[in-house]
Amino acid sequence: MTVVDLENVTFAYGEQPAVKDVSLRVEEGDFLGLIGPNGSGKTTLLHLMLGLRSPDSGSIELFGEPVDAFDDGERIGYVSQQATNRGGSMPVTVREAVTMGRFAHAGHSRLTDEDHATVDEALETVAIADLADRQVNQLSGGQRQRAYIARALASEADLLALDEPTVGVDAESRDAFYQLLESLNESGIAIILIEHDIGVVTDRASRIACINTELYHHGDTESFVESDALTEAYGATGQVVHHHH
């Protein structure tokens, strides 16, 4: 089953194009690494995929439905760039944050014992059950990211979208974090990961999309490593900068 399907998607901030004519698909069980230089439209593209922004032209489908009609919110787990600074001073415990993953399921009704059991299970899976009663703002960067992953697991998401999740996380926790992502992917969850560290992406992801406004490469990791997409995409920015001089 196709998880995300983009066709000829274009989006601009006013006059400034951010994403131009991008078509790509994410299939069930894919681990897609989304890379590109700073300001290349990675985050915008992810927001388009998730329905946080509407494209100027082109079509986007999530789980086979047009993105603006899609309402199975619990099928997507999202860890935003801002997730790390949000809740900075808000006294929310890890358990409360992870429980939010059940909110889309529950709607306005009370959470059931089953919901709470799912939350416990998610805390176990990412190995932060012992931190459940700590406040999110007291956690280290790595622990905090695990809490957000646990929230996605608690919602029993089929797609996990992460926007540079390991900024400010120490190397050791980062490795552990990516191992966790890999094992989640093996259990069948599709993953879309924005990451500035290209080494991490080529090590872990099964497919790679390399963008700089336009899509320079989309395919499996081996073909990406052999291609010139990287220099082309990153070089393109250099050229533009050069052009201005």
Next chain:
Amino acid sequence: MTKHNSHRRRLEHVGIGLTAILAVAMVGLLAIDALRGVPVVGELYDQARIAGWWADYYLGTNVFYHPFMWRSIATGILIGVAAPLVGTYLVHREMALIGETLAHTAFAGVAVGLLVSATTGWDGSLMLVALVVGILGALGVQWLAERTNTYGDVPIAIMLTGSFAVGTLIISYGRGMTGFNVEGYLFGNISVVTPSGARLMAVISVVVVVVTVATYKQLLFITFDEQAARVARLNVTWYNTLLIVMTAVVVVGAMQILGVILVAAMLVVPVAAATQVAHSFRETLYCSILFGQVAVIGGFVFSISQGLPTGGSIVVVAIACYLLAIFASSRSTAAISTR
């Protein structure tokens, strides 16, 4: 540590339970006051006055016998529940000053109501006009915040000063026509609480408590991580609007006692105090209501015993709670770190 925590939790639950009983009793008292013309209720009303007389007798006060004092105390207690409840979400959305803004908008509403009643002889409730204008102001702030590129507090500052400016213009314009005391609304006053104003506060409190309990999960998610809530397909705009409209409603109710200038304090100060000591979000909600009650009751005692304005007294007691909470929480972190 866990034993200490469970003690603490039990204490909070007892406090919340007592507050709930008190709030229900106050709503009941206002209902009795409103319906005292009905035969059976009339008897209850007489009984309540007798009880008030005895309370005054034993306490050596001259407070509880008077129905107008019931109304202001009841209104105060209900503000102490509704304002911190809504305020908890506002403070953690970094919208602490929205209450102040909506109070100024409501003030413009009062001015409009005065002008209309002076020119047309209309004698409806000023509070109702303030409520309508306050809600319109809330929607206006929301609209500005969504459509402008400025920081979140710029539309708030514009709305705050703008509506106050309009209010003062209308009041000055209408001064010749109304022998009206604006100070009562600016600084809050026990005698401003009219029977209809108190009833309005009772209705507002019940609605706000029911709505916040029903939407607890959604409001929490949106406050904590708005983008993730959007991805989870929560209707973020709708809940944002709901929150800001509820704020306007609470502000108009609270304005009677606290006054336009001080109304934001009850939305913010108890929450700030609670955030110092609470471990979880749910606990923050509970503690902010408890601090709200302490501030209102303490403020009433202080203002009645000293013959000073109620609004200022309540705010001063609330800030004293806040300082104590800071002191208590820094001591508890010190205790943990020395271990």
